[in-house]
Amino acid sequence: MTTYHRPDSLAEALAIRAETGALPLAGGTDIHPLRTARAAWGEPWRDAVLDLSAVPGLDGIAETPAGWRIGARTTWTAIAEAPLPPLFDGLRAAAREVGGRQVQNRGTIAGNLVTASPAGDGIPNLLALAAEVECVSLSGTRRLPVADFLTGYRATALAPGEIVAALHVPRLDHGSGSFVKLGARRYLVISIAMAAGVIALDGDRVATARIALGACSPVAQRLPALEAALVGLHRSEMARVPQPAHLAPIAPIADIRASAAYRRDAALALLRDLLAGFAP
């Protein structure tokens, strides 16, 4: 039987994590399927599990002077239903595209991040929100940008003794977010490609643009050249801007869902749709 820890304090959780390296589990919506997938071909689960669901202080969204702190264990449904400003509209849209309602009710924002799937619907939104990850261990707390936290295909900078405690989203005056997802069916679908954006306007002109693509590279990517090209434009002009050259940061692959060439073309179409959504 798997060693299953379910501590009810953060201190105990961190001690277990430091001592055993047990795998953190929150909503369970990635780990239980992984166990099923392994067992199907005769690989029983043997890793110790650290269930964080009873640890206080890891969920809920709080507004701070600098922005918002989203507890690691905050579920997609909690995000979708929270009274958040338009800055979060993209993240909230993604919250209703992750799995079905069942997964949205259990799956957590930090879990989506730590699983680090190229197709994690939360990740491009966190990049566009310029979010930071708060990692905590017995030796203290550190914060690092999401882009630095994600180090590769299903790989993160989470240290062996750490857990993710929260995500921090900085304020952005007059900012609003958006998200578009492409899949081969309506619900319960892994993205073929997706685009997330946060735009801050100064009047009708773009003051800040942060745009990210998901499922088009091992790790979701911001598009700096596109972002730069958008700044200063009237918001009704944005949809015409994305061009193939802006896709330099992505490296799409061919898989069962789509060809690499398609992902490039689709990414461009999604970016145009995303930006058209910001038009008046």
Add this chain to the structure above:
Amino acid sequence: MIALTVNGTRHEVAADPFAPLSDTLREVLGLTGTKEGCNAGDCGACTVLLDGAQACACLVSTAQAEGAEITTVEAADPLLDTLRAAFLAHGAAQCGICTPGMLMAALDLLRRNAAPDRTAVEDALGGVLCRCTGYLQIVDAVLDAARGEAPPHPSGSGVGAAIPRLDGAPKVAGTEAYGADAAPADALWLRVVRSPHAHARFTLGDLDAARERLGLVAILSARDVPGLNAFGIMPNLKDQPVFAEGTVRYRGEAVLGLLGARAAVAAVRDADLPIAWQTLPALHGVAAALADGAARLHHHAPGNVLVRGHLRTGDTETAFAAAAARTEGSFRTAFVEHAYIEPEAGHALPGADGAMTIVACTQAPMMDREETARVLGVPDDAVRIIPSACGGGFGGKLDVSVQPLLAVAARVANRPVRMVYSRAESMASSTKRHPASLHARMAADARGRFTAFALEGDFNTGAYASWGATVANRVPVHASGPYRVPNVLARTRAVYTNDTPAGAFRGFGVPQAAIATEALVDDLAEALGLDRWEIRRRNALGHGDVTPSGQVLHASAGLPECLDALKPAWAAMLARVAAHNATRPRHRLGAGIACMWYGCGNTALSNPSTMRITLTRDGTLTLFNGAVDIGQGSTTVIGQIAAEALGLPLAALRQVVGDTALTPDAGKTSASRQTFVSGRAARDAAMALRARILALANAGDGARLALEGTRLAVADAHTTRVIDLAALDADLTAEARYDPPTVPLDADGQGVPYATYGFAAQVALVRVDTALGTVKVEEIVVAQDVGRAVNPLLVAGQIHGGIAQGLGLALMEEFIPGRTENLHDYLIPTAGDMPAIRIHLIEDPEPEGPFGAKGVGEPALVPTAPAILSAIRHATGVRMTEVPVLPHRLHERLGGGEPPPDPLPSLSLGD
């Protein structure tokens, strides 16, 4: 101990804290209403409420549920009762395996939102997959429950009444017992170790030592099979081993069986077992298997050809040469997975003197009995098959799966044994729809009359024969479509490969062939400047026409009526498309059309059903009905037929269904034969019983019967006589056998392959995003000749479900061994992918059928994919020749989507 509060009751359970809550509910608390379809959050069958919010119980560690209010389908709740009633009334439960999850998701919604709109319902149910219904009746049920409305109760219960299914109550209560839901507490667990390689040789080491080391009761292998280590559908070719003997021919083939306590078999790493693999080059796809020098996979199949099918009539080459228009094309289809939400499961109970009872989900109990008896080396009657409720089949549960494995294990251990396939195991090991590689040609004269059709078709039957011969023989008969074509040459091959075995799947190859044929029909219409409806109407088979098999259609050939019924919808669609596309928008509309025909029952082979009906001296009226209801509704339909023929109300009729020890052989639930063949046998048996009763009462044909206790009143115009059943010397019993009349096919495929055919046409409206290559099917209008709709509610459910599967075939479904062995990489339609559906039922009665009825289930699927492809072509000008039309495939054919292509013109309809 973990404290769980389930439906208001607190339980202290000794459970693994990491065990999924679904498992603890089912195996520890015995609450089997919560179903497990995937254990990965992909299907939603296990949906429960945690503190009022829907969750997949398979994704919740048992420890995490401590302290929460857990609500399952077994809950007593007035709102849940309202939903249950609405589900029943709307036909929202077919097989019922998804019903508990659907009910829980709907309960969550209605508690939060008392007046949801259709989109809100779809959003709430989007995480629960259903493979039977096509979702529309489920969404309607939830909307009705929200309004507190009960749909009007049908008057009467006889033939033609849209009554709720008779076996529905336990499905909505969560008490229906499927294959995994019941087994003796002391049963051992069996887990099969399967080949991870598509083609390999292997040697086994010391299994006894491994068994001891791993704490198992037994490790089973080929040496433990007491009888013949082989099974298969073809009577003279049992080519698939229960356990492989030194060679595996596909990924997923059974090698060993681990038998023991549940925890012990689950703890075994396959890599720790003494299996030495030597991998061999694998033949994937028919091209590899047919290539010069390809390895021969079976000694009996030189060139890897299992069987050939052939039909020839007239002189195709002369006709092609003389034609005014001709076309040809190559088409490809993928492996398609049945994706029943219930993975294969069951248990075996060994008896004395070689007896064995198997309780498992199945479509074919009598065939299971033969297969299992052969494997055990015992006479057929030593084996008893008791079908559990079947959580979807669609052809995939016609072949044995768990049955011989369980039988061997229970024989070896001499103890009850149970097993439940995992989703991956089900998908990797069970049969699929045959991938087809088709090259077809078709020609017409200047007036658009078809003159010739030719087909060369190769069907990938995978590693073992299964139903490959059936596909190869059924396709040539149907390949030229439901049209008058005087010159036809159709040649097919079923080809062995190292892929997953392909078997029976709703349509037996006809859906694949229809994709090719209907595209060619569109080609000819375009070449001749004819509307696509018009060319079909001009050629549609009707009464008195002769099929390419030389069969004269004397009756029940309602395709012309189907097309006429669709004409207004078709004209409206064309007009809407033309108006919408006039500005060359990015999102294009397209209208498509396709027709189909489908022979009911086996192809030119005997396939009888026998039914027995008894009226015992205690006043019990029982139909012994061997036809397994896999959700399609045969228990209800056959019951309606029997009651109507007997002249007693359906409520008086009890049924014993599908137990090989109790019911006569009603054949398999396949080939759209149960309403037609078993229904006819039930009618004949009931009429024979009625004749006995009328004779006893000396009453005339038109007498009315009434049964009250043991008093059977027989009233005719003048008198009422009462038969006291208790005073009779013996119970009243009648039995009837019906075998549809067919004539064997000769070497050119000439004969009478089927006693009757279903006919249908569908028109589809799609919206194509030309920038992304995505397709949304917006509307499908159906006209289907069902002979007689015995139960229009259930007929509609079959049509909706067939359309859902046809939509999946067209747009998203592609099984790739080793790649899409789960329900998140293998996609089936969700509640949000369905079009609006309108149905015109055409009732051109079949004289052979009971009250004119014939088969419904498979015909509903066949036209959908070609109609969608026809619509995509109308929208974009692109003739797709490979399914599924995944977005990237359409996008590639659109030339990258920029600039958007020109749609085809909508030709005006002729008169």
